[in-house]
Amino acid sequence: MKQKLYQTVDAAVADVPSGARIFFGGFGGAGFPNNLIQALDRQGASGLTAITNNCGSGDGELGILFKHGRIRSVIASFPGPHARHFQELYTAGKISLELVPQGILCERIRAAGAGIYGFYAAVGAGTAVAEGREERVFGGRRTVFYEPLAAEFAFIKAWKADELGNLIYRKTARNFNPLMAVAAKTTIVEVEEVVPVGSIDPEAVVTPFVFVHRIVRAKGIHNVVKA
């Protein structure tokens, strides 16, 4: 059976090439794969496309990757006023940004994982989001077409994994992580704890192992956000 467990976060991200397209889980300081992000920064890949809800807080979360110029392009819902390094690059015109409504971001990712080639939703109709997109009217309501959003890698954070890669999450640290897990060629998860196969109740598994390719244990880092 394929061994998915990696001994270090650096080993887990060693083959991420420059120019890669990567999902990053996390919301509001919870559920960010901070150890993987920092390992990627050490590894030095650049010209990356980041698909994420937000763009870090100071040097925290994705902040360090923007600070060191690793990311060229962003698809995000709410980059955030505290994403200082991103905002500097954006204002200087050094980074491209596609803003996506948050729930549509979720569904575009889910669609990519589910073999769905796009969908129509009323969200965004008549707004800047619809510019350049196909519109159709269903039942008298204007809708906008959204294509799926896939990536080569997903960097996610879970609470526990078994050695196969079945995952459970902790409270609101779940957020985007299970969605992103299904839509990447290579899903890399950092977890607080790795447990033997059979010790997670099958009823409790949130992400089944088929979606998980690499597991690495790392003590979680919370970048506490001051509201």
Next chain:
Amino acid sequence: MSSKPKLTREQVAARAALELHDGDCVNLGWGIPNLVSNFVPSEITVFFHSENGILGMGPRAKAGEEDYDVVDAMKVPVTVIPGASYFDQGTAHLMARGGHLDVSMLGGLQVAENGDFANWKIPGTKGSGGIGGAMDIATGARRLIVCMEHVTKEGAPKLVRRCTYPLTALACVHRVVTDLAVVDVTPEGFLLQEVAPGWTPQEVQQHTEARFIVRGDVPEIKRSGR
């Protein structure tokens, strides 16, 4: 411009809380709506929804008891109440966009008399701006109540004929609660329901770009019975 006192942000939130009923599932956005949970009458239970995956969100966590894996959409550590559940962000937005929540309350920059809504970007401001969950929540709301100041800091009306700021969603607002009035969006335009104590409908109209419909005597903004 009248210098009469307006409602405080807390008073606007307290008025908005009167819109909630026992058992309602409710999303509260940034700004004044974030204060509304402080004014829910103790005899009813409201299940607050958070876009990052909570139904049944309770008060903010006490100092020293924070769990940074339990945060609200403003990234503040919170608690949960009995009956709560956690789920992923996609399911959270499915609830909002699919019309499964009873009420959503959002802060606003402009509301137009046809119910169009702008709340995510002020033209000309620096930085990227951000949409977040607002478009999904506004588009799918069964009942969308916007809570905001009646005019901007510069005194410009926020209840307008047509939105000039980037739109969040088309024709989605049902009611607006401001520091001067409670206004409903109707097929005929804004219907003035209540005015702040000491204000006349004519005075509130002077702070409003769109024309109000006024039917009979307009009562004062309701206060909580508590």
